[in-house]
Amino acid sequence: xxxxxHRLLLLALFVTPACVxxxxxxxxxxxxxxxxxxxxxxxxxQRIAVSAPQxxxxxxxxxxxxxxxxxxxxxxxxxxxxxxxxPLPATPPVPADNPQTPExxxxxxxxxxxxRLSRSGQIACASCHDRQLGWGDGRSVSFGHDRQAGxxxxxxxxxxxxxxxxxWDGRAATLEEQALHPIQDSVExxxxxxxxxxxxxxxxxxxxxxxxxxxxxxxxMPRVAQAIAAxxxxxxxxxxxxxxxxxGRRDLLTDGxxxxxxxxxxQARCMNCHSGPALTDNRFHNLGLxxxxxxxxxxxxxxxxxxxxxxxxxxxxxxxxVGRTGPYMHSGGFMExxxxxxxxxxxxxxxxxxxxxxxxxxxxxxxxxLKPLDLHRSELEAITEFLRTL
Numbered sequence: 052x053x054x055x056x057h058r059l060l061l062l063a064l065f066v067t068p069a070c071v072x073x074x075x076x077x078x079x080x081x082x083x084x085x086x087x088x089x090x091x092x093x094x095x096x097q098r099i100a101v102s103a104p105q106x107x108x109x110x111x112x113x114x115x116x117x118x119x120x121x122x123x124x125x126x127x128x129x130x131x132x133x134x135x136x137x138p139l140p141a142t143p144p145v146p147a148d149n150p151q152t153p154e155x156x157x158x159x160x161x162x163x164x165x166x167r168l169s170r171s172g173q174i175a176c177a178s179c180h181d182r183q184l185g186w187g188d189g190r191s192v193s194f195g196h197d198r199q200a201g202x203x204x205x206x207x208x209x210x211x212x213x214x215x216x217x218x219w220d221g222r223a224a225t226l227e228e229q230a231l232h233p234i235q236d237s238v239e240x241x242x243x244x245x246x247x248x249x250x251x252x253x254x255x256x257x258x259x260x261x262x263x264x265x266x267x268x269x270x271x272m273p274r275v276a277q278a279i280a281a282x283x284x285x286x287x288x289x290x291x292x293x294x295x296x297x298x299g300r301r302d303l304l305t306d307g308x309x310x311x312x313x314x315x316x317x318q319a320r321c322m323n324c325h326s327g328p329a330l331t332d333n334r335f336h337n338l339g340l341x342x343x344x345x346x347x348x349x350x351x352x353x354x355x356x357x358x359x360x361x362x363x364x365x366x367x368x369x370x371x372x373v374g375r376t377g378p379y380m381h382s383g384g385f386m387e388x389x390x391x392x393x394x395x396x397x398x399x400x401x402x403x404x405x406x407x408x409x410x411x412x413x414x415x416x417x418x419x420x421l422k423p424l425d426l427h428r429s430e431l432e433a434i435t436e437f438l439r440t441l
Contacts, residue, residue: 089113096123102318104427106310115309116301123313125322128420134327136316138294139371143212143284149227149277151284155264159282162275167250169240171196176233176279179205185375186286191383195233196241202349204383207376209286210369213329219365219381221335222355226280231272244272251275288371293440304440311437314430319395321434323420324367330441335364339400339417340382344408349382353413363415374439389435396431398423 089095095110100123115122119135127133145151162168163176179193180186186209192201203219211217216224223229233239234247251257251270262268264278296303304312315321324332335352341363342348352361365381379385385394394400399421404414426434 099123099313100317102426102430104429106313108306108310111306111309111313112301115313119297123317125316125326126318126320128320128323131323131420132332133322136297136322136326136330137328138290138297139213139288139328141287141290143287145284146225146227149280151281152264155278155281156285158260158264159278159280159285161260162279163282167254168234168242168247168275169196170242170246174240176230179233179239180208185209185372185377187376189377191378191386193239195239196237199238201238203381204378206368207372208283209288210329210331210371212284212287213369214331214333214366216333216366220351220355221366226283227273227276230276230279230283247275248272291440296440305436307433307436308440309437310430311433311435314426314434315437318426318430319424319434320420320422321395325370330370331367333367335361335366336418336420337363337415338365338380338421339363339402339415340365340380340384341402341415343402343413343415344405347382350413350415351381359412362413364418370438370441373441388438389431392431392435392438395421396424396426 089107089109089112090098092113095107095113098107098110099114119137125133163180166173166175166178168175174195179188181188186207187205190205192203193205194200206219211226211229216222217226217229218232223232231244234242235244248270257270258268261270261274265274290298292303315325324334324336326332337351341350343350343363350362352364352366353359355361373379374388377386377388379388379391385391399417401417402415404411408414
């Protein structure tokens with residue numbers, strides 16, 4: 052390679068990131084100036100309503116500096132129940148029969164992290180729900196007793212307090228009920244209630260701790276569930292950049308992130324399913340990822356309700372911490388967040404019945420809320436940037 056060309060390549064390698072960083076910093080510093088130089092409000096609303104490879108950023112800044120109630124209305128299909136975006140409450144709802152106390156939360160954490168809750172003594176709740184991995188485990192599907200692979204991706208347990216029902220298929224109505232399922236699942240922790248109660252009652256220290264928390268020394272599964280549920284309710288994510296943006300710090304999102312928020316609300320149609328403080332509708336939808344009639348078949352909600360209309364449906368997860376909770380979807384089949392955004396842009400898979408399946412009442416129909424979006428690459432990048440702020 053000629054020396055001159057070599058020097059130019061090195062210059063590009065080391066200078067370009069600095070230029071990009073300077074551009075981002077300049078874009079942030081122009082937020083207030085952009086509002087001042089934007090056209091009249093009515094004209095700004097017209098300009099940002101157009102989907103394009105670029106956006107009028109001064110106009111976008113001006114519109115999103117307004118109170119949330121004056122932001123562009125989200126694109127919502129008829130009949131869809133939704134809530135406006137809002138900061139996540141500092142404390143989640145707590146049932147009257149299981150009040151939070153610091154002592155109960157501490158006991159719940161000890162149980163959550165204790166592998167003695169599994170038959171092998173090697174698997175804890177924290178094995179699949181790791182704080183450093185966004186309260187998941189970083190795997191497509193979790194493994195359990197005797198290294199058996201499960202069928203589904205570990206959900207972000209930090210948002211469980213704002214979810215009902217729980218699990219991908221909604222088989223648990225409350226956090227207390229949810230806490231006991233993995234312990235007694237033959238593929239996961241593979242224990243029984245009676246065996247676990249016997250083990251914990253014979254473990255030094257535990258009876259005295261249950262006495263302090265619940266007023267009785269004998270350890271029962273309902274008490275174990277209450278303690279773990281109390282700990283899980285304490286895991287609510289702290290206020291982040293997006294929450295502070297919603298609270299009024301409109302300078303905290305970069306140009307790309309703000310554009311992504313606008314697209315999330317409008318052309319990308321995301322708020323049909325992801326709205327409100329928790330960014331979920333807590334409902335069940337069919338995304339075409341059921342693999343009906345094939346090796347990886349998973350019919351989701353149908354296995355709980357027995358209703359053919361629920362075939363292939365799964366609960367909408369919260370998008371809180373979504374940048375840290377990959378792999379994605381119930382099957383863990385998407386390794387990168389941008390890949391998920393690309394699939395939604397395409398309208399998600401739409402499997403068609405094979406020969407002999409045409410009249411099968413269980414063949415899942417992809418949710419009509421999913422539609423090809425035809426968004427530009429730059430728009431998809433902006434949406435992905437925004438999702439990482441959550």
